[in-house]
Amino acid sequence: MRAGWPVAQAGQAVGLLGGSFDPAHAGHAHITREALKRFGLDRVWWLVSPGNPLKARGPAPLDVRMKRARDVMVHPRVEVTDLEARLGTRYTAQTLQKLIPRYQGVQFVWLMGADNLAGFHRWQDWDWIMESVPVGVLARPGNRISARRSVAARRYEDARLPGTASQLLARGDAPRWCYINLPLSDASSSAIRASGGWLS
Numbered sequence: 001m002r003a004g005w006p007v008a009q010a011g012q013a014v015g016l017l018g019g020s021f022d023p024a025h026a027g028h029a030h031i032t033r034e035a036l037k038r039f040g041l042d043r044v045w046w047l048v049s050p051g052n053p054l055k056a057r058g059p060a061p062l063d064v065r066m067k068r069a070r071d072v073m074v075h076p077r078v079e080v081t082d083l084e085a086r087l088g089t090r091y092t093a094q095t096l097q098k099l100i101p102r103y104q105g106v107q108f109v110w111l112m113g114a115d116n117l118a119g120f121h122r123w124q125d126w127d128w129i130m131e132s133v134p135v136g137v138l139a140r141p142g143n144r145i146s147a148r149r150s151v152a153a154r155r156y157e158d159a160r161l162p163g164t165a166s167q168l169l170a171r172g173d174a175p176r177w178c179y180i181n182l183p184l185s186d187a188s189s190s191a192i193r194a195s196g197g198w199l200s
């Protein structure tokens with residue numbers, strides 16, 4: 001593999017946290033540490049997106065967001081990556097379609113905050129994602145009810161693991177997903193941008 005590609009061994013469980021990270025903040029670091037522990041993951045890779053396909057506004061340059069992300073997330077089992085730029089993908093399903101065969105034997109787990117579960121059914125090939133990798137959802141202030149009532153939560157109700165069984169998320173076949181409660185962080189990139197505290 002080319003230098004710069006993250007490394008994982010067959011048999012390991014790797015969580016993928018995709019985001020614009022515009023900018024990365026303490027909430028991202030918090031849910032990442034929780035996901036490592038609660039979902040029994042070996043590693044987490046942050047996928048710093050070249051640009052969210054559903055957002056009209058372009059983000060700050062990728063190298064600037066990567067640098068900030070590496071400053072915010074310092075952990076021996078977490079890697080900040082530009083994998084989507086390397087793979088030439090912007091949609092999550094396409095990213096997974098390229099990543100899974102590249103890392104044979106690695107069990108990927110898609111991670112996201114509850115706000116993203118609420119709108120997950122608008123993602124490209126979202127049901128393919130559900131059928132292909134376990135999904136770990138992390139509570140976020142204000143999104144509990146919309147996530148619970150979402151199209152994805154209702155369609156895949158039978159595939160939901162209770163929060164008390166979260167350690168099993170990566171240890172079985174998709175579809176399986178798990179919503180975990182955790183101490184909430186109200187940090188958000190949009191609030192940081194609105195306060196002018198980023199790139200000013």
Ligand SMILES: Nc1ncnc2c1ncn2[C@@H]1O[C@H](COP(=O)(O)OP(=O)(O)OP(=O)(O)O)[C@@H](O)[C@H]1O
Pocket residue numbers: 017018019020021022027028031111112113114115116138139140141185186187188189190191
């Ligand atoms: N405070 C938080 N609590 C739980 N999940 C979060 C939190 N902040 C971000 N996330 C999750 O992290 C992932 C990447 O988030 P993203 O880069 O979009 O940051 P954001 O703060 O949600 O940005 P924005 O405010 O611009 O929407 C998403 O799955 C999002 O749901």
Ligand SMILES: O=C(O)c1ccc[n+]([C@@H]2O[C@H](COP(=O)([O-])O)[C@@H](O)[C@H]2O)c1
Pocket residue numbers: 017018019020021047049051052053054055090091092093116122123124
């Ligand atoms: O694949 C899609 O259709 C899709 C639609 C919206 C968001 N995503 C992914 O969701 C992650 C969070 O996006 P964002 O912009 O809210 O940080 C990021 O990895 C995006 O690529 C993916």
